[in-house]
Amino acid sequence: MRNKPEREKSLMADSRVCKILLLCVFVILSSNVSISTASEAEKEYVLTLDHLNFSEIVSKHDFIVVEFYALWCGHCKHLAPEYEKAASVLSSNEPTIVLAKVDADNEQNKELAKKYEVQGFPTIKIFRNGGEKIQEYNGPREADGIVTYLKKQNGPASLEIKTKEDVESVIDDKKIFILGIFPKFSREEYENFMILADKLRSNNDFGHTANAKLISRGDSSITKPTLRLLKPFDELFVDSKNFEVDAMEKFIEEASIPLVTLFDQSETYQPFVNKFFSSPDSKVMLFLNYDHEKQDLFKSTFHEVAGLYKGKGLVFLMGDVKDSENVLEYFGLKKDQTPALVVQDTKGVKYVGQNVQAGHIAPWLKDFTDGKLKPYIKSEPIPETNDEPVKVVVTKSLKDMVLESKKNVLLEIYAPWCGHCKKLAPILDEVAVSLEQDPDVVITKLDGTKNDIVDDTFDVKGYPTLYFRSSSGKIVSYDGDRTKEDLIEFIQKNRDATSESTSDSVKDEL
Numbered sequence: 001m002r003n004k005p006e007r008e009k010s011l012m013a014d015s016r017v018c019k020i021l022l023l024c025v026f027v028i029l030s031s032n033v034s035i036s037t038a039s040e041a042e043k044e045y046v047l048t049l050d051h052l053n054f055s056e057i058v059s060k061h062d063f064i065v066v067e068f069y070a071l072w073c074g075h076c077k078h079l080a081p082e083y084e085k086a087a088s089v090l091s092s093n094e095p096t097i098v099l100a101k102v103d104a105d106n107e108q109n110k111e112l113a114k115k116y117e118v119q120g121f122p123t124i125k126i127f128r129n130g131g132e133k134i135q136e137y138n139g140p141r142e143a144d145g146i147v148t149y150l151k152k153q154n155g156p157a158s159l160e161i162k163t164k165e166d167v168e169s170v171i172d173d174k175k176i177f178i179l180g181i182f183p184k185f186s187r188e189e190y191e192n193f194m195i196l197a198d199k200l201r202s203n204n205d206f207g208h209t210a211n212a213k214l215i216s217r218g219d220s221s222i223t224k225p226t227l228r229l230l231k232p233f234d235e236l237f238v239d240s241k242n243f244e245v246d247a248m249e250k251f252i253e254e255a256s257i258p259l260v261t262l263f264d265q266s267e268t269y270q271p272f273v274n275k276f277f278s279s280p281d282s283k284v285m286l287f288l289n290y291d292h293e294k295q296d297l298f299k300s301t302f303h304e305v306a307g308l309y310k311g312k313g314l315v316f317l318m319g320d321v322k323d324s325e326n327v328l329e330y331f332g333l334k335k336d337q338t339p340a341l342v343v344q345d346t347k348g349v350k351y352v353g354q355n356v357q358a359g360h361i362a363p364w365l366k367d368f369t370d371g372k373l374k375p376y377i378k379s380e381p382i383p384e385t386n387d388e389p390v391k392v393v394v395t396k397s398l399k400d401m402v403l404e405s406k407k408n409v410l411l412e413i414y415a416p417w418c419g420h421c422k423k424l425a426p427i428l429d430e431v432a433v434s435l436e437q438d439p440d441v442v443i444t445k446l447d448g449t450k451n452d453i454v455d456d457t458f459d460v461k462g463y464p465t466l467y468f469r470s471s472s473g474k475i476v477s478y479d480g481d482r483t484k485e486d487l488i489e490f491i492q493k494n495r496d497a498t499s500e501s502t503s504d505s506v507k508d509e510l
């Protein structure tokens with residue numbers, strides 16, 4: 001029998017659960033994954049590691065990249081030929097950069113996955129100094145991109161800019177660039193800047209210069225150490241003179257989010273969209289048909305309102321309806337409900353304004369910040385017929401069919417796209433058929449992508465999540481093997497004793 005804490009831990013690396021990664025839903029599903037045909041090279045450049053030789057190999061390298069993968073993971077399969085190609089190119093780099101992989105889903109290697117906090121596949125990490133320092137790999141997933149990113153990661157954390165040519169080769173105008181301007185490359189400010197660059201290098205580009213005149217943006221006559229963030233949006237640059245490491249980190253985090261993030265499928269916007277969705281602030285989103293006759297008015301109003309709330313715990317995003325199908329579906333919205341305003345607050349509670357006018361935006365947000373809006377709860381309609389062995393539950397019927405039911409109810413919370421759920425479906429059907437003669441037991445399922453669960457009773461971190469509620473209200477989560485036998489045994493063990501009349505009727509049937 002497994003105890004509670006172990007369940008928490010096992011969830012981290014539980015390959016039997018489809019993780020709910022918001023970013024996945026929003027971004028990765030819609031990204032253009034190119035499947036290149038693997039050229040079958042004789043030699044494998046990617047090293048294979050396992051639990052026995054992992055530490056030994058990693059400790060021998062100043063810089064080694066490790067992919068944690070699972071055999072069943074589709075994104076890993078797409079990555080494999082690209083990763084191998086990159087490894088082959090990087091093997092002749094000076095100095096050589098080594099790429100390795102470990103099957104982190106293999107029973108024997110699961111300790112490694114746990115140790116390195118692998119929460120999804122593939123996870124790629126950069127190990128420096130023989131494994132003393134570990135960083136996330138946040139670079140591209142195709143060969144050329146992997147090579148460029150890793151070459152940069154293997155070089156200095158911040159590049160010195162001495163000439164106009166350096167400016168052109170080092171600073172990409174389409175991206176955020178963090179520049180330290182120092183009269184002298186010494187003193188605390190400079191040292192702190194280098195500590196920060198080393199800390200944040202996997203997500204940001206850093207450079208430093210002693211000559212502010214080389215930089216076209218911002219005051220070029222400054223004489224004091226200055227941190228200048230160059231960005232491709234809004235005011236195009238912003239300065240800070242505070243060189244405490246934490247302060248710099250916060251400054252970069254805030255300055256890197258545009259006043260209004262554009263939700264767009266292009267690669268240039270992807271990092272900003274990612275930042276938006278991983279922001280800890282409340283998220284305000286406007287989904288609008290960009291062919292709308294009043295689109296200009298909408299856009300200017302939205303920017304204006306975003307300006308009013310700048311630095312006040314709200315971040316803003318705007319998307320064209322045609323680019324936003326996944327997101328609209330995630331919020332349970334249809335095209336004819338746009339222009340739609342959506343807020344997701346810091347607790348994940350959602351608020352929705354449908355068919356809004358530009359003039360509604362400001363007052364609606366004021367109502368939100370004043371706490372006057374009613375949360376929006378997504379639910380499918382209660383089905384008219386529900387006569388399959390496994391009964392369908394939706395948010396609107398959760399109370400009647402599960403939470404206040406007089407029966408013993410097994411509830412599966414699933415996602416239609418989740419492979420583990422598809423595997424479980426026929427098994428659950430069999431369980432339901434086997435127990436069909438028992439009027440006190442009901443097997444149910446709820447599509448977690450179309451129905452919000454607002455009740456704290458169920459903690460849904462992945463799909464499928466299985467809970468059992470006995471007729472007297474005892475709630476147990478199911479964590480055992482997903483076989484018919486184990487599920488039935490679990491139900492029989494946790495159900496409440498059958499009332500007299502029911503046991504009679506069961507006896508009659510027997």
Ligand SMILES: *[C@@H]1O[C@H](CO)[C@@H](O)[C@H](O)[C@H]1NC(C)=O
Pocket residue numbers: 032034
């Ligand atoms: C996907 O990428 C391919 C090749 O880079 C390109 O030809 C195609 O137009 C892209 N598709 C979309 C939907 O962006």
Ligand SMILES: *[C@@H]1O[C@H](CO)[C@@H](O)[C@H](O)[C@H]1NC(C)=O
Pocket residue numbers: 047048049050052053057
């Ligand atoms: C690590 O061990 C595995 C299993 O024995 C082996 O296949 C692999 O080649 C080893 N890796 C290295 C780099 O020696």
